[in-house]
Amino acid sequence: xxxxxxxxxxxxxxxxxxxxxxxxxxxxxxxxxxxxxxxxxxxxxxxxxxxxxxxxxxxxxxxxxxxxxxxxxxxxxxxxxxxxxxxxxxxxxxxxxxxxxxxxxxxxxxxxxxxxxxxxxxxxxxxxxxxxxxxxxxxxxxxxxxxxxxxxxxxxxxxxxxxxxxxxxxxxxxxxxxxxxxxxxxxxxxxxxxxxxxxxxxxxxxxxxxxxxxxxxxxxxxxxxxxxxxxxxxxxxxxxxxxxxxxxxxxxxxxxxxxxxxxxxxxxxxxxxxxxxxxxxxxxxxxxxxxxxxxxxxxxxxxxxxxxxxxxxxxxxxxxxxxxxxxxxxxxxxxxxxxxxxxxxxxxxxxxxxxxxxxxxxxxxxxxxxxxxxxxxxxxxxxxxxxxxxxxxxxxxxxxxxxxxxxxxxxxxxxxxxxxxxxxxxxxxxxxxxxxx
Amino acid sequence: xxxxxxxxxxxxxxxxxxxxxxxxxxxxxxxxxxxxxxxxxxxxxxxxxxxxxxxxxxxxxxxxxxxxxxxxxxxxxxxxxxxxxxxxxxxxxxxxxxxxxxxxxxxxxxxxxxxxxxxxxxxxxxxxxxxxxxxxxxxxxxxxxxxxxxxxxxxxxxxxxxxxxxxxxxxxxx
Numbered sequence: 106x107x108x109x110x111x112x113x114x115x116x117x118x119x120x121x122x123x124x125x126x127x128x129x130x131x132x133x134x135x136x137x138x139x140x141x142x143x144x145x146x147x148x149x150x151x152x153x154x155x156x157x158x159x160x161x162x163x164x165x166x167x168x169x170x171x172x173x174x175x176x177x178x179x180x181x182x183x184x185x186x187x188x189x190x191x192x193x194x195x196x197x198x199x200x201x202x203x204x205x206x207x208x209x210x211x212x213x214x215x216x217x218x219x220x221x222x223x224x225x226x227x228x229x230x231x232x233x234x235x236x237x238x239x240x241x242x243x244x245x246x247x248x249x250x251x252x253x254x255x256x257x258x259x260x261x262x263x264x265x266x267x268x269x270x271x272x273x274x275x276x277x278x279x280x281x282x283x284x285x286x287x288x289x290x291x292x293x294x295x296x297x298x299x300x301x302x303x304x305x306x307x308x309x310x311x312x313x314x315x316x317x318x319x320x321x322x323x324x325x326x327x328x329x330x331x332x333x334x335x336x337x338x339x340x341x342x343x344x345x346x347x348x349x350x351x352x353x354x355x356x357x358x359x360x361x362x363x364x365x366x367x368x369x370x371x372x373x374x375x376x377x378x379x380x381x382x383x384x385x386x387x388x389x390x391x392x393x394x395x396x397x398x399x400x401x402x403x404x405x406x407x408x409x410x411x412x413x414x415x416x417x418x419x420x421x422x423x424x425x426x427x428x429x430x431x432x433x434x435x436x437x438x439x440x441x442x443x444x445x446x447x448x449x450x451x452x453x454x455x456x457x458x459x460x461x462x463x464x465x466x467x468x469x470x471x472x473x474x475x476x477x478x479x480x481x482x483x484x485x486x487x488x489x490x491x492x493x494x495x496x497x498x499x500x501x502x503x504x505x506x507x508x509x510x511x512x513x514x515x516x517x518x519x520x521x522x523x524x525x526x527x528x529x530x531x532x533x534x535x536x537x538x539x540x541x542x
Numbered sequence: 543x544x545x546x547x548x549x550x551x552x553x554x555x556x557x558x559x560x561x562x563x564x565x566x567x568x569x570x571x572x573x574x575x576x577x578x579x580x581x582x583x584x585x586x587x588x589x590x591x592x593x594x595x596x597x598x599x600x601x602x603x604x605x606x607x608x609x610x611x612x613x614x615x616x617x618x619x620x621x622x623x624x625x626x627x628x629x630x631x632x633x634x635x636x637x638x639x640x641x642x643x644x645x646x647x648x649x650x651x652x653x654x655x656x657x658x659x660x661x662x663x664x665x666x667x668x669x670x671x672x673x674x675x676x677x678x679x680x681x682x683x684x685x686x687x688x689x690x691x692x693x694x695x696x697x698x699x700x701x702x703x704x705x706x707x708x709x710x711x712x713x714x715x716x
Contacts, residue, residue, distance in 0.1 A: 178577070190641045190680040228625045229637075229681055231694040264575045269584055269623035272679065286583035288622035304577050347643040347684035354685045389642060419684070421643055435642050439679050445622075 106333070109341045110317050111357045113202040120236060122243040125204040131249050133320030137212045138257040145216040149319060151327035153339040157194075158184055158275070158312030159387070159416045161405040164319075170299035171217045171307045178221065180308040181214040182284070183316055185226040185233075186268055186275040189388035190439060191419030194343035195313035197355045199233045202317070203240035209316030211250060211261055212323060217309050220260050225280050228269040237265050272443035276492045277310040279445065290447050291492035312417075314343055334360035338404035346372040348422035349379070360404040364394070367403060368422055379424040383508075387416020389436050390497035392504035413504075429509040430516050433502055434462035440498030450485035451495040457481055458502055470517035475506050482506075555598035561608060565589060569608065579609045583619055587626055596627035624678070632667045632674035634712050637691040641680040648701060649688035653677070655702045659709070672713060 112128065113119035122130070137145045150165025171179060183206060187195040198206060206224070214222045226234050241263050244250045252260050266284055268274050274283045278292035281303045302308020318340055322330045331339045338360040344367050347353045351373030358367065364386060368374070375381055381396040386403065392413040394401065401411045408415040423432060437459040446452045458481055461474050482499035489495055506513060561569065568589055572582045586609065590601045597620050599613075606613040620626045627635075638644075638653055657663060660673050667674045683689045686698030690705065697708055 187682045188680060191643060191684050193682050193685050196682055227682065228623070229691060232696070262575075267585065267588060269587070270625035271623050283584065284581060285578065286580040286619065288619055304581070345685060347687060348646060353643075353647075353687070385642075421684070423646065427646060432642065435640075435645055439641055442679050 106341065106357070106359050108357055109321055110198060110205065110314065110343060111201065111355070113205075114197070116201075119201045120203055120240065122204055122240070122247055125202070126247075129324060130204055130320075131208055131244075131247075133323030134208050134211050134215075134249060135255060136323050137215055138255055138259060142216050142218055145212060145323070148327050149216070149322055152318075152322045152330035153327075153337060154315065154318055154322065154330065155338070155405055156312055157314035157318070157342065157417070159189065159390070159414075161415065164311060164315055167299065167309055167311070168213065168216050170297065171309060172300060175307050178304075178306050179217055179219040180303045180306055181210060181217060181219040181222040182277075182280065182303065182308060182310045183210050183222065183224040183313060184275060184277065184280060184310050185224055185230070185237075185313045186280060187230075187313070187417075188227055188272040188275050188443075189390060189417045189419055190436075191345060191347055191385055191388045191421040192417040193345050193347070194355050194418060196230065196233055197343065198313055198317050199230075199236055203236050204244065205317040205320060206237070206313055207240050207244050207263065208249070209311075209319040210263055211244075211254070212319050213309065213311060213316055214261050214263075215259055217307070219309075220262065222261060222263045223284060223303070224263065224265045225274070225284060226265060226267055227274075228267050230267075234265055234267050241265065271445075272439075273445045273492070273494060276494070279492065280310060281308065288445075290445050291494075293491055335402070335404055335406075338406055342403070342418055344371075344403065345417075345419045346422065347420070348384075349376045349424035349427075350374065350422050351376055358403075361402050361407070363400050364403055364420065365399045367420060368399065372420075372422070375422065375424050377424075379426065381422065382425045382427060383423045383429070383432075385419070385421040385501070386413050388419040389421065389439065389501050390414075390493075391416045392500045393508060395508055429505055429512045430462065430465050433505045434459070434466050436501050436505070437462050437498065440494065444494055444498075445492075448490040448495060451490045451498070454481045454485040454495070455498045458498065462502075465513070465516055465520070468516075468520040470513070470520045472517055474517065475510060475513045478506050479503050555600050556603075557600050558603040558607065559590075559594065559598070559600045561604055565593065580611065582609060583611070583616060584623075587616075587620065591626060596630050633672050634692055635674045635676060637676045637678040637681070639679070639681045639683075639687070639689045639691075640677045641684075643684035644681075644688040647687035651702060652688050652690065652700060652705060655705070659706070673709070 118124050146165055146168045154164045155161045156164055185195050210222050250261055250263055271289045273279045274289040276291050279289040283289040284303055298308045333340050341357050342360045344356045356371045383393050383395050385391055386394055405415050441455040441459040444451045444455045482503035485495040486499040569586055572585045586605055602616045603613045606616040660668050662675055664675055664677045681689050683698055688700050690697050
């Protein structure tokens, strides 16, 4: 496949507006400004572009939810809070081609009639904050941002807003809270951000990669975009491959290639000639897949059908030498640290899982541990928490326990359970009226 | 959830700092970007961390009074995020990624080496105030694992030798 989002990677001075313009940059914005905003939304809807941040929600539909008759300001937010373990694609886009993001942000803002846009970037990305700010300044000088853009009468200011270290702020409502200067606590939905978002106004939050696709849809048309990939799973996608592969990195491929092709051909197979044991298909929030499940197609629907999710496209490859109890403990550490603390099932559950798994790794597993882990996970998933972080730790942990149960049992058999200091409090296993678990 | 200890602050760090004209100018510029003053808390805290090195109780009070918030609200915000230093940091803060890809691609060896070389554990500073070691979660550079962030900069694809070289260079820098 020809490179679309990564076409500038490797070009000299690929970040500058001159290089971007020479490659046909800002033509998408020019075209969009000659159309009605709703026609721009329609074009994106027809392209069947789905959000690249993790949820895979159709982007055009998200835009169309913004109330047309709202009198006050609206906001567009570009989500560059890339923090899902295994994901490093947005950084790649910003590093090589930040103007794609700026142009996509401008087109999306025009489509929803927003005059202010914020790019929320994670606090650790100091270098990439500067790159974006330079690109915005160049675009402003070139007349692509600011007042009366290209004589169209459309005004747009874009600001970069830097986070300060919190995974949860990648969740769109937590991001809005953080943007408003508060602790990053996710909000209850509804109301959805399209109706009540940043500063109480209609707001659309889109991922960096999603917005980077938009200029290409405008210049080359929705049918071209929809011709890449599979029906309902269209367009190019950046896959981040990390872990035990020979060539880790970001690969741009059409949606629908198999994970086998990505891992074996593009990423050069497993390091040291070893065998694949398992992989996370879309960041560690996605249920784990075993080596036997490597022929699944990498797109939203095929992954859902296989009981996992494409998420952000962060593929973490694990070879046969890894111990799955340790992998599980590592994952639990991440979510225990990143839970915002609002909801009990997530705050306590992730911590509890981490404690159990650390104890197992230390060789003090108890026979009831795997079932306890599964019960904690059951109590934290499927809408038991305000935001999906409850599922984000429950799905990988329960899938690792279920798919690699024999490793957990072996670890318990060969270990030495510590004498329990007090009587164990056994979780209730009977019916729970009203909770559905 | 990250919970951080409340630091017993020295008297001079409790007194509200005075934001000088240059800071004031930058804060005014920041405030233009947002419809509410509260939204400027994070960027103003960043400005203060750049300027004063850390977010002391006095800085929190100054930010609160400048933006019309209570000091408790600002402290609540500061304590939620992991990147604001609530005690004076070392000259170089080493943030070692401990999440999956880094852990399995050499990160654990780096941690062992760093602890040995610096003689400190996670969350500690060397006695000379040069280096501080922190374990952090995913830095978003998994393809170039293992990764260490030193102050604002990413150092990627590290091994013990290359990390040693980086540390030697930093220690020699004046």
